[in-house]
Amino acid sequence: ERAPRRILVTGGAGFIGSALCRRLIAEGYTVCNADKLTYASNLANLASVETHPAYSFVELDIVDNRPLLSVFRSFQPDAVLHLAAESHVDRSISNAPIFVQTNVVGTTVMLDAALTYWNENGRTPTFRFVHVSTDEVYGDLPLEGGRFTEDTPYNPSSPYSASKAASDFMAAAWCRTYGLPVVISNCSNNYGPYQNIEKLIPLMIDKAVRGEQLPVYGKGLNVRDWLHVDDHVEGLERVMLFGQIGSRYNFGGDSERANIDVVHTICKHLDEKRTKPKGSYADQIAYVTDRLGHDLRYAVDSSRAREELGWRPLRQFEEGLGETVDWYLANQEWCEASRRKLG
Numbered sequence: 001e002r003a004p005r006r007i008l009v010t011g012g013a014g015f016i017g018s019a020l021c022r023r024l025i026a027e028g029y030t031v032c033n034a035d036k037l038t039y040a041s042n043l044a045n046l047a048s049v050e051t052h053p054a055y056s057f058v059e060l061d062i063v064d065n066r067p068l069l070s071v072f073r074s075f076q077p078d079a080v081l082h083l084a085a086e087s088h089v090d091r092s093i094s095n096a097p098i099f100v101q102t103n104v105v106g107t108t109v110m111l112d113a114a115l116t117y118w119n120e121n122g123r124t125p126t127f128r129f130v131h132v133s134t135d136e137v138y139g140d141l142p143l144e145g146g147r148f149t150e151d152t153p154y155n156p157s158s159p160y161s162a163s164k165a166a167s168d169f170m171a172a173a174w175c176r177t178y179g180l181p182v183v184i185s186n187c188s189n190n191y192g193p194y195q196n197i198e199k200l201i202p203l204m205i206d207k208a209v210r211g212e213q214l215p216v217y218g219k220g221l222n223v224r225d226w227l228h229v230d231d232h233v234e235g236l237e238r239v240m241l242f243g244q245i246g247s248r249y250n251f252g253g254d255s256e257r258a259n260i261d262v263v264h265t266i267c268k269h270l271d272e273k274r275t276k277p278k279g280s281y282a283d284q285i286a287y288v289t290d291r292l293g294h295d296l297r298y299a300v301d302s303s304r305a306r307e308e309l310g311w312r313p314l315r316q317f318e319e320g321l322g323e324t325v326d327w328y329l330a331n332q333e334w335c336e337a338s339r340r341k342l343g
């Protein structure tokens, strides 16, 4: 069997997609990155690979079938890693339709284009469509006890997670109905460099150094499991290479932390790094009205990925978080560009 070498990545100009493109290029793959370049994207994330001969970029919207199909036909991928999505829960609460458009309709158009291409190529047995999703599709857990497994029934809470759940069902349906070789991944919260400034960790770092309030939802007790983005993209490569068709794989960092503890860890790290004239960065914490429908706790069991794919997270959370804080401090121009895009 021929191992995949030519990879079509969607959403490669975003946070996780760009980490994936950087990894795949470093690993010797040929990569075509297809991205609409929404506010969440930043081509600067790809500065280290953009001139590499094995890397190419196409600007397109995944809801548009024709340009998508022509990318499939001209690039001739051995595998697709589909990450393009609207990804911010708060935005999904204030404007849900774009989430349905990109995440549900866009994924369906992607699957359809992949199927057409795969049929035209004689249904190559080694072709894979990796659909990248979130653990938020499972809903939430009580503060004490329990973890999501791949058999946990879907029970999404937010328009974002509902749209991702719908897209996961579409991916599974294309596998069952048309035989498209789909594998799904469901990952917990990612952190690391190049994450859009609107997400919890970069938002807190950015606001802290600019002397602004650090808005924490409710009492900050909601628990998230954190995985370093580089551990996630290594998992995605393994899903592509070793994942069983029609199966799904959970990925988590075994690093459950209450949001308020994450913010305090960031502040502590900043206190050690920077000279705030008086007091601690933690003095800037402000509790704000809770997010509507806020999920209490997420935690995933990644034993299937560990056992079947030989995957495990390599980075310890507090250490990775410290490095992440340092990265944002050292990349203030990137932060400004990210902030400008938010308007």
Ligand code: NAD
Pocket: 010, 011, 012, 013, 014, 015, 016, 017, 034, 035, 036, 037, 038, 039, 040, 041, 042, 060, 061, 062, 063, 082, 083, 084, 085, 086, 087, 088, 102, 106, 132, 133, 134, 135, 164, 186, 187, 188, 189, 190, 191, 196
């Ligand atoms: P992101 O918002 O940083 O990046 C999304 C990228 O998709 C952007 O470059 C954007 O331009 C592109 N995009 C959006 N709509 C598009 C469209 N219609 N056509 C083509 N491109 C489009 O997101 P992220 O955090 O990197 O997440 C990537 C994927 O991973 C998403 O599918 C998300 O649901 C999933 N995921 C994210 C996390 C997380 O913690 N960030 C965890 C698990 C799963």
